[in-house]
Amino acid sequence: MDRISRRIHSKTSWMHGMASAPRARFDLQVTWVIIFYHVLARRILHGSGTRTPVAARVNLQGRERMRVALVYPDYYQSGCIRGQPQGRVHLGSGYLSACLKRSGHDVAYLHLVEPVTREGFLEWLGNQDVGLVAFSTTSLMFPKVKELARWAKEETGLPVVVGGVHPTLDPSGTLQVPHIDFACLGEGEWTLVELAEALEGRGRVEEIGSLWGRWRGREFSNPVRPLVEDLDTLPFPDRSIYDMSKMAPDQRERITVMASRGCPYHCRYCSNHAQRRAYPNGDRYVRFRSVDNVLAELEGLAEQAEGIDHVRFDDDILTLRPRWFEEFVREYPRRVKLPFICNCRADLLDEDKVAKLKEAGCKTICMGIESGNPWLRRHVLGRRMTDEQILRAFRLCRKYGIGTVSLNMMGFPHEDFSMVLDTVKLNARAEPGITQITVFRPFPGTELYRLCIEEGYYAEEEADTIFTRRSTLRLRSLTDEQMELISEFITPLAYLYNQVFSLPSSLSTVLEKALDAFLSGSKVPYSWKRRLGEEMLRRLPWEWFLSTKY
Incomplete structure (x- = not known):
């Protein structure tokens, strides 16, 4: 009762x-x-x-110290595999926590790596004595955030703020959810600090930069504040909030860090170009911490951590700025002495960079192939790189003994199954250590999102659901079965094509066409195609692909 x-x-x-x-x-x-x-x-x-202002339901003023609940749902790509949690370290939450604590506030962090019941979530929230509930979300996870926000609002009446990529690209859509009071646009560290202070009575909520929302019966939408241009002014991420028992095994063996923010390229499926437009100083979107600042953080972490065997740089492109890169490869092996993994862009890698990365301790490079079809890659995705540039980057990594991970997608507008097979074949020629493929989903604010709506690909009834292995679009030339086949068996199929390509050209051409016809044939039972994938998976020499630990 x-x-x-x-x-x-x-x-x-x-x-x-x-x-x-x-x-x-x-x-x-x-x-x-x-x-x-x-x-x-x-x-x-x-x-x-009309919605009653939060202040009428909850007395937040007069609190000596605001305690903020940070909630990060992470299970659309995590969950558990064979009983092992698969959470990922979310540096954004660490930065938010560090800035709140630097400003005198306290933090309760909930990292959801698998679905939670209403009762379980509210029991956790009820034990935290918080004055503000803050969610960080992507578009993929937003359907779950809406549910969690409703539970929090109905039970506690506390103010709810949502930040991250999704509200930055779609603030109006975010605030259509009646249980969300505020949307934080762009980088949220200081916006969240100012919101906590305003709720304590030390500022005006409706005047906070980068904040949209409803407050005391009035709607407001403030301009996005400028980017933090000097990243060295930010505190190091607060890693005390992470429960490593929730993380995937590989996350427990690494230090995850970011040396930069932003990407200068204009891939049409990526949110970077849309986010860049949101800032008044968007021309400064790409920023790097100083090498000394990055290494100082890593030195402290390496001394404290047990069981750590490598560093994972989560930057979009670690090698982007030549002068920064030269200083980094000179100082990193002297001060940190741990192998590292990084992301690079294939058309930016040359032999000099690869050699220096190897000497500095790079063990694995992740590169986006995305699509193996040159027309689709250039005209639909906006990635202006050739097959030869991609293959050369992978060859250089093999030459210097650096492992590789290729990142791919399928399910784009205008893509058919022959183009998906082009992606499999380009991976077969590139011979990456690990091949990953996901199904494309358009994000609000991106060019491909607009194209999907204009050309009738966007399925409104599917947009509010979480799918990662089948498309939410009305695709005209790809079926769910075809995408499921490639999702499950891209590695063994790429290996099979690789073996075909190693044969004499006359025989290779015939077998390639036969394999294409078998996999794409509408009259070939789907069960036969799966059987081929399963047989190749059993016969796959894993040392050919898993040449390095990722």
């Missing part, structure tokens, strides 16, 4: 004991009392036609 219902029950019980009142008049009085309490309850908890 909720609090108001208990009060009604207590009141009516007492009134039933009034023997002197006439029964009819007494029943009428009880009826009016119940109606009065329920009307009052509805106005307090739900408002009368």
Whole structure:
């Protein structure tokens, strides 16, 4: 029984004991009392036609120290595999926590690596004594964030703010959710700090830069604040919030760090170009921490951590700035002495860079192939690199003994299955250590999102769901079965094509066409195609692909 219902029950019980009142008049009085309490309850908890301002429901002012709940749902790509959690270190949460704590606030962090029940989430939230609930989300995870926000709002009435890529690209859509009070656009460290302070009474919520929302019956949408141009002014991420038992095994063996923010390229499927447009100083979108600042963080972490065997740089392109790169490859092996993994762009790698990366301790480079079809890659995805540039980058890595990971996608507008097979074949020629492929999903604010809507690919009924292995688009030339086949068996199929390409050209051409016809043939039973993938998976010499630990 909720609090108001208990009060009604207590009141009516007492009134039933009034023997002197006439029964009819007494029943009428009880009826009016119940109606009065329920009307009052509805106005307090739900408002009368419009949302009641948060300040009317929760008294946040006068708190000596604001405690903020940071919630990061992570299970659309994580969950558990064979009982092992698969969470990833989210540096964004670490930066938010560090800035809040530097400003005198406290943090409760919830990293959700698998689905949670309403009861479980509210039990955790109820034990934290927080004054603000903050979610960080991508578009893929936003459907779950909406549900969590509703639970939090209905149970506690606390203010709810959502930040991350999704509200940055679609703030209006984010605030259409009635249980979300604020949307934080762009980099959120200082916006969240100012919001916590304003809720304590030390500022005006409706004047905070980069914040959109509803407050005291008034809607507001403030301009995005400038980017933090000097990343060295930010504190190091607060790693005390991470529960490493929730992380994937590889996450427990590495230090994840970012030396930079932003990417200068204009890939049409990526949110970077849309985010860059949001800032008043978007021409400074790409920023690097100083080499000394990065290595100082790593030195401290390497000394404290146990069981750490490598560093993972999560930057979009670590080799982007030549002068920074030269200083980094000179100082890193002297000061850190741990192997590292990084992301690079294939058309930016040359022999000199690869040699220096190897000498500095690079063990693996991750590169996006994305599509093996040159026309699709250039005209649909906006990636202006050739097959030869991609193959040369992978060859150089093999020459210097650096492992490779290729990153691929499928399910694009205008893509058919022959183009998907082009992706398999380019991976077969590149011979990466690990091949990964995902199904494309358009993100709000990107050019491909707009194209999908304009050309009728966008399926509104599927947009609010979480899918990672089948498309949410109305594709005209690809089926779910075809994408499922490649999702599960791209590695063994790439190996099979690799073996075909190693044969004499006359025989190779015939076998390639035969394999194409078998995999794409509409009259070939799907079960036969899966059987081929399963057989190749069993016969696959894993040392050919897993040449390095990723």
